[in-house]
Structures are given as structure tokens and as C-alpha cells.
Amino acid sequence: MSLVLLIFLPIIAALFIPLLFKKVGQIHTGWFVLLVPAALFIYYSTLLPSIAEGGNRVSELQWIPSLDIAFIAYIDGLSLLFSLLITGIGALVVLYSIFYLDKYREQLHNFYVYLLMFMTAMLGVVQSDHLISLYLFWELTSISSFLLIGYWYTRDRSRFGALKSMIITVFGGLMMLGGFVLLGIMGNTYSIRELISQAPELVGHDFFVWALVLILLGAFTKSAQFPFYIWLPDAMEAPTPVSAYLHSATMVKAGLYLVARFTPIFAASGTWVWLVTGIGLFTMLWGSFFALKQKDLKGILAFSTVSQLGLIMSLLGVSAAGFHVENATEIALNYAGFAAIFHLINHAVFKGSLFMIAGIVDHETGTRDIRKLGGLMSLMPISFTVAMIGAFSMAGLPPFGGFLSKEMFLTGMVALTEFDLFSMDVWGILFPVIAWIGSVFTFIYSFYFVFHTFAGKHKPEELPKPAHEAPKGMLISPVFLAILAVVIFFIPNIVGEWLVKPAVAAIQPFMYDSPSDVHVHVAAWHGYITPELWMTIGIFAVGGLMFWTLRKWQHQYERFPNTLNSLYDKGMFLSDTGANRFSRLYMTGFIRSYLVYMFSFLIIIVLGTFVLNDAFAIDMNNLAPVGLYEIVIMLALLGSTVTILFSKSRLTAIIALGAVGYSVALFFVIFRAPDLALTQLVIETISVALFLLAFYHLPQISRKEERMRFRFGNAVIAVGVGVTMTLVALAAHSGKALPSISEFYKETVYTEAGGGNIVNVILVDYRGFDTLFEIGVLGIAGIGIITLIKLRLTKKEGQHENK
Structure with missing residues (x-):
């Protein structure tokens, strides 16, 4: 045995x-x-x-x-x-x-x-x-x-x-x-x-x-x-x-x-x-x-x-x-x-x-x-x-x-x-x-x-x-x-x-x-x-x-x-109270505060790594030329983004947010990815509709809320994240140690996977489990939404019967 x-x-x-x-x-x-x-x-x-x-x-x-x-x-x-x-x-x-x-x-x-x-x-x-x-x-x-x-x-x-x-x-x-x-x-x-x-x-x-x-x-x-x-x-x-x-x-x-x-x-x-x-x-x-x-x-x-x-x-x-x-x-x-x-x-x-x-x-x-x-x-x-x-x-x-x-x-x-x-x-x-x-x-x-x-x-x-x-x-x-x-x-x-x-x-x-x-x-x-x-x-x-x-x-x-x-007892008490006090400093209950913490550390860690490893090697030679269409769409995208920040109306902000998504969809069209463009258009349309439905039930914006104060710290973090991710993308493109996997996709998408649309084949075959898990997440989310709706209806029925 x-x-x-x-x-x-x-x-x-x-x-x-x-x-x-x-x-x-x-x-x-x-x-x-x-x-x-x-x-x-x-x-x-x-x-x-x-x-x-x-x-x-x-x-x-x-x-x-x-x-x-x-x-x-x-x-x-x-x-x-x-x-x-x-x-x-x-x-x-x-x-x-x-x-x-x-x-x-x-x-x-x-x-x-x-x-x-x-x-x-x-x-x-x-x-x-x-x-x-x-x-x-x-x-x-x-x-x-x-x-x-x-x-x-x-x-x-x-x-x-x-x-x-x-x-x-x-x-x-x-x-x-x-x-x-x-x-x-x-x-x-x-x-x-x-x-x-x-x-x-x-x-x-x-x-x-x-x-x-x-x-x-x-x-x-x-x-x-x-x-x-x-x-x-x-x-x-x-x-x-x-x-x-x-x-x-x-x-x-x-x-x-x-x-x-x-x-x-x-x-x-x-x-x-x-x-x-x-x-x-x-x-x-x-x-x-x-x-x-x-x-x-x-x-x-x-x-x-x-x-x-x-x-x-x-x-x-x-x-x-x-x-x-x-x-x-x-x-x-x-x-x-x-x-x-x-x-x-x-x-x-x-x-x-x-x-x-x-x-x-x-x-x-x-x-x-x-x-x-x-x-x-x-x-x-x-x-x-x-x-x-x-x-x-x-x-x-x-x-x-x-x-x-x-x-x-x-x-x-x-x-x-x-x-x-x-x-x-x-x-x-x-x-x-x-x-x-x-x-x-x-x-x-x-x-x-x-x-x-x-x-x-x-x-x-x-x-x-x-x-x-x-x-x-x-x-x-x-x-x-x-x-x-x-x-x-x-x-x-x-x-x-x-x-x-x-x-x-x-x-x-x-x-x-x-x-x-x-x-x-x-x-x-x-x-x-x-x-x-x-x-x-x-x-x-x-x-x-x-x-x-x-x-x-x-x-x-x-x-x-x-x-x-x-x-030991005093140490545990002090650690407990100290941790409680420290956590209260950053656990404010506001998502914007948590985003500030996360993005700040992202900038510090990534840029710090760049500096310590001298990783700012950027090669612009292999980049595709930027045409007139890209410039126009980019200006539209930037204009929509700025409109969201300074809009005094929820309706205007929602429409501008949809314009950002549609601009991205146009990029997919120009780069010959019609399936992605279609998916993006569908998602943006649904998102805008849902936003409008949800915001319709919110209270009216007060005069005080109409005046958005400029927050210098938030602006620095926002710019920092943008610059950081841009540098990461350029450095990754410039310092490729191995050939791009896209070449493998192009060579095998038809012969190995038996498909003609490279995007569909990647989603269904090469990244099949990823897609499966995403479907699973959506399914779980759907079940959760249905459960919440039923609970709400049951609660209303019970209140009606009590009356």
C-alpha cells in the first residue's frame, strides 16, 4: 500500500x-x-x-x-x-x-x-x-x-x-x-x-x-x-x-x-x-x-x-x-x-x-x-x-x-x-x-x-x-x-x-x-x-x-x-486600531478617490520601471503613416472627450460619450476590421440608450453642480496615465524581441483554422476559452440582473398585499 x-x-x-x-x-x-x-x-x-x-x-x-x-x-x-x-x-x-x-x-x-x-x-x-x-x-x-x-x-x-x-x-x-x-x-x-x-x-x-x-x-x-x-x-x-x-x-x-x-x-x-x-x-x-x-x-x-x-x-x-x-x-x-x-x-x-x-x-x-x-x-x-x-x-x-x-x-x-x-x-x-x-x-x-x-x-x-x-x-x-x-x-x-x-x-x-x-x-x-x-x-x-x-x-x-x-495584546490592539485609522484615510467611499490611488501608483511604478531600466527606446520607423482621415477622426474624438469634461448637461455628456465610441468604430473601419467596427457600433448604441434610460430617473442637476471645478491634481494624473500608456505602447512596439503573433495568425487562419475572417477565427478558435469565459461572465451577470428584478417585484407585491 x-x-x-x-x-x-x-x-x-x-x-x-x-x-x-x-x-x-x-x-x-x-x-x-x-x-x-x-x-x-x-x-x-x-x-x-x-x-x-x-x-x-x-x-x-x-x-x-x-x-x-x-x-x-x-x-x-x-x-x-x-x-x-x-x-x-x-x-x-x-x-x-x-x-x-x-x-x-x-x-x-x-x-x-x-x-x-x-x-x-x-x-x-x-x-x-x-x-x-x-x-x-x-x-x-x-x-x-x-x-x-x-x-x-x-x-x-x-x-x-x-x-x-x-x-x-x-x-x-x-x-x-x-x-x-x-x-x-x-x-x-x-x-x-x-x-x-x-x-x-x-x-x-x-x-x-x-x-x-x-x-x-x-x-x-x-x-x-x-x-x-x-x-x-x-x-x-x-x-x-x-x-x-x-x-x-x-x-x-x-x-x-x-x-x-x-x-x-x-x-x-x-x-x-x-x-x-x-x-x-x-x-x-x-x-x-x-x-x-x-x-x-x-x-x-x-x-x-x-x-x-x-x-x-x-x-x-x-x-x-x-x-x-x-x-x-x-x-x-x-x-x-x-x-x-x-x-x-x-x-x-x-x-x-x-x-x-x-x-x-x-x-x-x-x-x-x-x-x-x-x-x-x-x-x-x-x-x-x-x-x-x-x-x-x-x-x-x-x-x-x-x-x-x-x-x-x-x-x-x-x-x-x-x-x-x-x-x-x-x-x-x-x-x-x-x-x-x-x-x-x-x-x-x-x-x-x-x-x-x-x-x-x-x-x-x-x-x-x-x-x-x-x-x-x-x-x-x-x-x-x-x-x-x-x-x-x-x-x-x-x-x-x-x-x-x-x-x-x-x-x-x-x-x-x-x-x-x-x-x-x-x-x-x-x-x-x-x-x-x-x-x-x-x-x-x-x-x-x-x-x-x-x-x-x-x-x-x-x-x-x-x-x-x-x-502581544497591546501589539494586536495597536495594529488593529492603527490599521483602522490608516484605512479610514483612503477608504473614503468615493470611486474617484480609489481611481486616483490606482492611477497614481500605476504612473509611479511603470514610469519608475522605465527610468530604472532605461526603457525609453522608441523607434518610429516601423509605424504606419498617419493620413487625413485619421487626423479628422482623432480631432473629433478629442473634441468629444473635452465636451464630456466641460458639459453642463447630462444629455450632452451622454451624446459626447457616444461620439467617442463611434469615432473608435470609424478607426476600425479605416483599419479594415468591419466585424470589430460593427460590434463597437452595437455596443455604443446600446450603452447610450441605457445611459439615457438610467439618467432619466436621476434628480435634476442643481446650479452648484453645474459649475465643475478644475482639479489640477486630477488633470496631472489623467495626463500622466495617458503619457504613460502611450510610452508603454511605443516602447513595446519598438523593442520587440520576437516576431508579432499577427504573422502566425495570417499564415494559419485559413490553413489551420479553416476560416476566412481573421478576427472571427481569433475570437472563436485561437482565443476560444477567453471568449467562452466572457460569455460565462455575461451569463452570470444576466442571472444576477434577473434575480434582482424578481426580488424587486416580489418586494413590491408584498408591500401591495400589506396595504
């Missing part, structure tokens, strides 16, 4: 969702949608054995062959891992949504269409080997996520969050496209695989750093890195299934995928290592610190997601440092790439379950405000257990998968202090320090989420509705993910062999030739004391103490304003 067609399978299935929604009756539409991600997950799972051995799969579908643009689906260890996350978590989210979204109150056909559209977009991103098709799918994720975040479009916050996410991520996408174009110029190809093979030659190119920075802007905006993270908290206005899918396992991971995929190309640059590691680590610290300021459950999870994404991003940066160390496979840097992928899996598992639990709490209590919650442990025991497992895994506690990847994260950060890379011997100590502080706050917000929600005193008077455990169906998905969080702790090396090592080999081909070369053994205890072990003990001790005293110092967060959000 073609891998490209599998990418488009969800969006193809989406075409049938509206039909199913109307026909299935009492059955929830989600049950049919569930089949799509489940089937894809099963298929991609069958590829695991061959990919784990270092194999890959490629499938191609031509799109625009002339531009060398195609849909190329390429599956290696990295893209297969993401494909399994997209379809596996997607299936669990659809199952969860079946019980979360009411089939009678919600517009499920819209929801599942958007969800399947997003699934196709993400599969396209992680499997595309062509830069242009990758960008196409990248922007499709922004569009579909905009629709999903704004699903409850009647809410102001939903619309605001959707727009905010789209503006920021589309900005990053456009920057990324610029980087892709530069890469294509540098490598003379848009194939990612070919660019990776050319990586050593690309490093010295003048565009290399520019391409690097532009691509990172795309990755940082999509994966909510500082300072672009501000869209993610506002995106929490989406339904919880959307949050669980987009913001834990898929959309926000797209930026991580992009960094991982392009690491083999840019790893040779110290700029890449510093930017990815530094910004990722700072984002981790920033997100973990401000998570404790939030009072909304999904707000806490949003900032925790920012923090965890920063953690993974920093590990990807450290993995690139291995390019610069000869014995990287033998030292601690070896763990960085493995830890990044391993934690990416753990994060999808525990964060997906936590988002679902936040949705369950909201669904069953009517609020997500953590200040109103508490004491739910006995009322919602299953939800509490799942929340505890997910939160403890996020905090890095054993026996959960997050503990293992967190230890490897600390190992990678400590390893940076050992190498003289890009001045890391001086500044490298900051990386483990920042990582430790961020991990302390991660510990605190994890406990804050679960215990302030489920422990403490129950406050039923503050809840919109009585709290109770969720339906069994709604608990299936989060319980399954919670079980995975525990299972991964006990079988980390099985997960490593089948999923992590093939992905690491794809990220670090400069270190590993195949997955079997990735010699990383994961264990909760390696039998000896390490610096990261002491760091972990310190995290638990300091984090536990700070959580115990949280109520004493949490109020200090009131001193920290939301500066970045405020800057």
Missing part, C-alpha cells in the same frame, strides 16, 4: 463524516472515526521489525513534476515513532471524545472533520522527505489546529486563542519556508535525505546560518519555546480531547520533530547547539516556574507542557554536540539523543492522561479552578489514581517512566560541563544548574496539580454541580496511558530497542550507522553513585519542602506580570 495514500487516508475519511453524522442516528460518530487511527496504528506497528533493524520505507506521488515537487513519504525510525504517537494517541483521544462530547449538543461532524484533517497534516509533516510538501502539511496543522481550538466559536476566549495560535505558528511557518528555500538553493535539491548527505559541504555556505535561524524560528513557534510559548495557554480554551491530542502528543511535538530531523544538517554549527540547548533549557525553567502561578487545571498543564517541551528541545541540542566529539559514543553525550526520544514518549503518555483527567474533573464538577477543588480523592478514586501516576511520572519519581528519562536528562546536562565546546568549559556549568532548578519546580507543579485537586478539604458549595466519578468509557483512555507510564519503567530497554534506538540513529547518523550501534542500557540504578543521583535527591528534598510551604510563598507570583502576553 502506498505510504502517501495512507497519509491522506484520514482526510479522505473526513469527507464522509458529515454524511455519517446525518445517517447514523443514535450511534456516536466517533465510533466510526475511531477505525481510522486504529487501522493506521496497526499498519505502522507492522513496520517496527524492519525499521528496528535499520531499514526504511519510501513512497512517492508526483505533484508538480515541472518544478520537481512531489509527495515523498519516507519512514525511518524517527518518522515511524511519531506516526505511532499520532495514530496511537489519536485513537485513544477519539475514544475519550466519544464519552466526553455530547452527540446531541455538539457539532460532532465538524469536530471529527477537523481532527482527521489535523491527523493527515501531522502524518504528512513527519513523513515528508520533500521540503515543500513538508511546509504544505506544516501549515495545514496550523489551519486545522485553528479550527479545533476555536471549535466552541461562540466563546470569545476560544476565538482569541485560535487566532493567537494561528498568527504565531503561521509566522514561524513562513520563516521556516524561507529557510527551506535557502536550503534548496544551497543543496540544489529539496530532498531532506539528499541534503543530509550533503551536510559537510553546506556548512561553509553563506546562507547556512540564515537557513538555520529561519528553520529554528519555525520549530520554536510550533513547539512553544520562549518567547513564542504565549499561544499555548490560550489554546487551552479548546475541548479537552483537542488539548490532550494537540498539546501533549502531536502539534507541539512538530517543532521537536523538525529540530530532530534537521540535526544531521546543522549539528556541525555551534550556533545550532547553543540556540537549541540554551533556549530549550530556559524555556523549561520559565514554564516550570510560571506553572505554579496558574489557577486553572489546564493552565497548569499548559505551562508544564511548555516546560517539558523545553526539556526535550535542550536534549536535542546536546545530542548535536556529539558531532564535535570524536568519542561521543563512549561518553555521557551518548545519552542525550536517547533521553530526548525516550522522554518524548513518556511525555506523550503522562501528559495525555493528565489532560484527560483535567477534562474529567471539569466534566464531573463543572469547574477547572483549582481554588474551588479539593477533597475529590474519595469521590473520584480512579481519576485520582490516574492523576497521581501521571503527575509522579512528570515529576520524575519511580516507579514511573518519567523517572528514567529525567535521570538521563540530568546526565546529558552534566556531560556538557566536561567538554571544551563553544566556550562550554566556561558557561557549561549553567546548564546542569538551570536543569536542576527547573526540575525542582517541575516536582512542585506536579504535586500542586494532583494534591490541590484531589486531597485537602472538599468544597461542594463552590462546585457548579456535585462531584462524582466519570463514566467507565471516559476512563478507558487515561487508565490505559497511566498503565503505560508504569509499564515503561519496568521494560525501558524493550521500548528502547523497538522505538527509541531507531529514532536516535536517524537523529545522530554522524554517531551511529544503524540502531544496533546505539549502546544505551536504561536502568533505575546502575550500581554506583553519580552526580545526577545527588541532583535527584536534592530535587526531591528541596521540591518536597517548597511544596509543603507552597501556600506561604505562592502569593509572590502576583508580583510577576504577564509581560509577554501584555505585549
Whole structure:
């Protein structure tokens, strides 16, 4: 089966969702949608054995062959891992949504269409080997996520969050496209695989750093890195299934995928290592610190997601440092790439379950405000257990998968202090320090989420509705993910062999030739004391103490304003009001004003181009001689035109306008184009008649209107347009690079087209489609006129009946 067609399978299935929604009756539409991600997950799972051995799969579908643009689906260890996350978590989210979204109150056909559209977009991103098709799918994720975040479009916050996410991520996408174009110029190809093979030659190119920075802007905006993270908290206005899918396992991971995929190309640059590691680590610290300021459950999870994404991003940066160390496979840097992928899996598992639990709490209590919650442990025991497992895994506690990847994260950060890379011997100590502080706050917000929600005193008077455990169906998905969080702790090396090592080999081909070369053994205890072990003990001790005293110092967060959000909001407000004021300057409502703008720019642009390119070469030798008849008709035409300008009577102006048209018709007669002359005469006659009919119903011209003021500016523009177009015509005639097409018409009109009248043949044969479309336009205009007449008649009949 073609891998490209599998990418488009969800969006193809989406075409049938509206039909199913109307026909299935009492059955929830989600049950049919569930089949799509489940089937894809099963298929991609069958590829695991061959990919784990270092194999890959490629499938191609031509799109625009002339531009060398195609849909190329390429599956290696990295893209297969993401494909399994997209379809596996997607299936669990659809199952969860079946019980979360009411089939009678919600517009499920819209929801599942958007969800399947997003699934196709993400599969396209992680499997595309062509830069242009990758960008196409990248922007499709922004569009579909905009629709999903704004699903409850009647809410102001939903619309605001959707727009905010789209503006920021589309900005990053456009920057990324610029980087892709530069890469294509540098490598003379848009194939990612070919660019990776050319990586050593690309490093010295003048565009290399520019391409690097532009691509990172795309990755940082999509994966909510500082300072672009501000869209993610506002995106929490989406339904919880959307949050669980987009913001834990898929959309926000797209930026991580992009960094991982392009690491083999840019790893040779110290700029890449510093930017990815530094910004990722700072984002981790920033997100973990401000998570404790939030009072909304999904707000806490949003900032925790920012923090965890920063953690993974920093590990990807450290993995690139291995390019610069000869014995990287033998030292601690070896763990960085493995830890990044391993934690990416753990994060999808525990964060997906936590988002679902936040949705369950909201669904069953009517609020997500953590200040109103508490004491739910006995009322919602299953939800509490799942929340505890997910939160403890996020905090890095054993026996959960997050503990293992967190230890490897600390190992990678400590390893940076050992190498003289890009001045890391001086500044490298900051990386483990920042990582430790961020991990302390991660510990605190994890406990804050679960215990302030489920422990403490129950406050039923503050809840919109009585709290109770969720339906069994709604608990299936989060319980399954919670079980995975525990299972991964006990079988980390099985997960490593089948999923992590093939992905690491794809990220670090400069270190590993195949997955079997990735010699990383994961264990909760390696039998000896390490610096990261002491760091972990310190995290638990300091984090536990700070959580115990949280109520004493949490109020200090009131001193920290939301500066970045405020800057964004003010910027949007100023741009909106500024654009409104500016548009009012030129949007006067008068057509004459718009004509002035258009003609002015026409003169400036065309004459400016003439001047810059020295295009005033005019050759008068090939022009036909001007005879007496042409001069007489031209004088008549000019006289009619001037009469229109200075006429004080509408009737005189209409007659003069008709005289202009008839003068042009006489030119056609002289130049032996009788058909054109006949057409012109018919059009002018009809136009004059219609003008007279329309102007008959207008009010009488007042004395004030009879005196037309001379407008010098309008006169200059009018003369300028005339001179400009005359110069264009003369220059075009004088600078012909190719023979006139009229010679071709004269040679073939009879032999090829079988006609004797050259004008008719041109209109019907050579420009047949043009004529057809013109007829279509006239037909549409006629239908519109008939419709307006009927509406007017219907309105009059209704008014008559009312009387």
C-alpha cells in the first residue's frame, strides 16, 4: 500500500463524516472515526521489525513534476515513532471524545472533520522527505489546529486563542519556508535525505546560518519555546480531547520533530547547539516556574507542557554536540539523543492522561479552578489514581517512566560541563544548574496539580454541580496511558530497542550507522553513585519542602506580570486600531478617490520601471503613416472627450460619450476590421440608450453642480496615465524581441483554422476559452440582473398585499 495514500487516508475519511453524522442516528460518530487511527496504528506497528533493524520505507506521488515537487513519504525510525504517537494517541483521544462530547449538543461532524484533517497534516509533516510538501502539511496543522481550538466559536476566549495560535505558528511557518528555500538553493535539491548527505559541504555556505535561524524560528513557534510559548495557554480554551491530542502528543511535538530531523544538517554549527540547548533549557525553567502561578487545571498543564517541551528541545541540542566529539559514543553525550526520544514518549503518555483527567474533573464538577477543588480523592478514586501516576511520572519519581528519562536528562546536562565546546568549559556549568532548578519546580507543579485537586478539604458549595466519578468509557483512555507510564519503567530497554534506538540513529547518523550501534542500557540504578543521583535527591528534598510551604510563598507570583502576553495584546490592539485609522484615510467611499490611488501608483511604478531600466527606446520607423482621415477622426474624438469634461448637461455628456465610441468604430473601419467596427457600433448604441434610460430617473442637476471645478491634481494624473500608456505602447512596439503573433495568425487562419475572417477565427478558435469565459461572465451577470428584478417585484407585491 502506498505510504502517501495512507497519509491522506484520514482526510479522505473526513469527507464522509458529515454524511455519517446525518445517517447514523443514535450511534456516536466517533465510533466510526475511531477505525481510522486504529487501522493506521496497526499498519505502522507492522513496520517496527524492519525499521528496528535499520531499514526504511519510501513512497512517492508526483505533484508538480515541472518544478520537481512531489509527495515523498519516507519512514525511518524517527518518522515511524511519531506516526505511532499520532495514530496511537489519536485513537485513544477519539475514544475519550466519544464519552466526553455530547452527540446531541455538539457539532460532532465538524469536530471529527477537523481532527482527521489535523491527523493527515501531522502524518504528512513527519513523513515528508520533500521540503515543500513538508511546509504544505506544516501549515495545514496550523489551519486545522485553528479550527479545533476555536471549535466552541461562540466563546470569545476560544476565538482569541485560535487566532493567537494561528498568527504565531503561521509566522514561524513562513520563516521556516524561507529557510527551506535557502536550503534548496544551497543543496540544489529539496530532498531532506539528499541534503543530509550533503551536510559537510553546506556548512561553509553563506546562507547556512540564515537557513538555520529561519528553520529554528519555525520549530520554536510550533513547539512553544520562549518567547513564542504565549499561544499555548490560550489554546487551552479548546475541548479537552483537542488539548490532550494537540498539546501533549502531536502539534507541539512538530517543532521537536523538525529540530530532530534537521540535526544531521546543522549539528556541525555551534550556533545550532547553543540556540537549541540554551533556549530549550530556559524555556523549561520559565514554564516550570510560571506553572505554579496558574489557577486553572489546564493552565497548569499548559505551562508544564511548555516546560517539558523545553526539556526535550535542550536534549536535542546536546545530542548535536556529539558531532564535535570524536568519542561521543563512549561518553555521557551518548545519552542525550536517547533521553530526548525516550522522554518524548513518556511525555506523550503522562501528559495525555493528565489532560484527560483535567477534562474529567471539569466534566464531573463543572469547574477547572483549582481554588474551588479539593477533597475529590474519595469521590473520584480512579481519576485520582490516574492523576497521581501521571503527575509522579512528570515529576520524575519511580516507579514511573518519567523517572528514567529525567535521570538521563540530568546526565546529558552534566556531560556538557566536561567538554571544551563553544566556550562550554566556561558557561557549561549553567546548564546542569538551570536543569536542576527547573526540575525542582517541575516536582512542585506536579504535586500542586494532583494534591490541590484531589486531597485537602472538599468544597461542594463552590462546585457548579456535585462531584462524582466519570463514566467507565471516559476512563478507558487515561487508565490505559497511566498503565503505560508504569509499564515503561519496568521494560525501558524493550521500548528502547523497538522505538527509541531507531529514532536516535536517524537523529545522530554522524554517531551511529544503524540502531544496533546505539549502546544505551536504561536502568533505575546502575550500581554506583553519580552526580545526577545527588541532583535527584536534592530535587526531591528541596521540591518536597517548597511544596509543603507552597501556600506561604505562592502569593509572590502576583508580583510577576504577564509581560509577554501584555505585549502581544497591546501589539494586536495597536495594529488593529492603527490599521483602522490608516484605512479610514483612503477608504473614503468615493470611486474617484480609489481611481486616483490606482492611477497614481500605476504612473509611479511603470514610469519608475522605465527610468530604472532605461526603457525609453522608441523607434518610429516601423509605424504606419498617419493620413487625413485619421487626423479628422482623432480631432473629433478629442473634441468629444473635452465636451464630456466641460458639459453642463447630462444629455450632452451622454451624446459626447457616444461620439467617442463611434469615432473608435470609424478607426476600425479605416483599419479594415468591419466585424470589430460593427460590434463597437452595437455596443455604443446600446450603452447610450441605457445611459439615457438610467439618467432619466436621476434628480435634476442643481446650479452648484453645474459649475465643475478644475482639479489640477486630477488633470496631472489623467495626463500622466495617458503619457504613460502611450510610452508603454511605443516602447513595446519598438523593442520587440520576437516576431508579432499577427504573422502566425495570417499564415494559419485559413490553413489551420479553416476560416476566412481573421478576427472571427481569433475570437472563436485561437482565443476560444477567453471568449467562452466572457460569455460565462455575461451569463452570470444576466442571472444576477434577473434575480434582482424578481426580488424587486416580489418586494413590491408584498408591500401591495400589506396595504
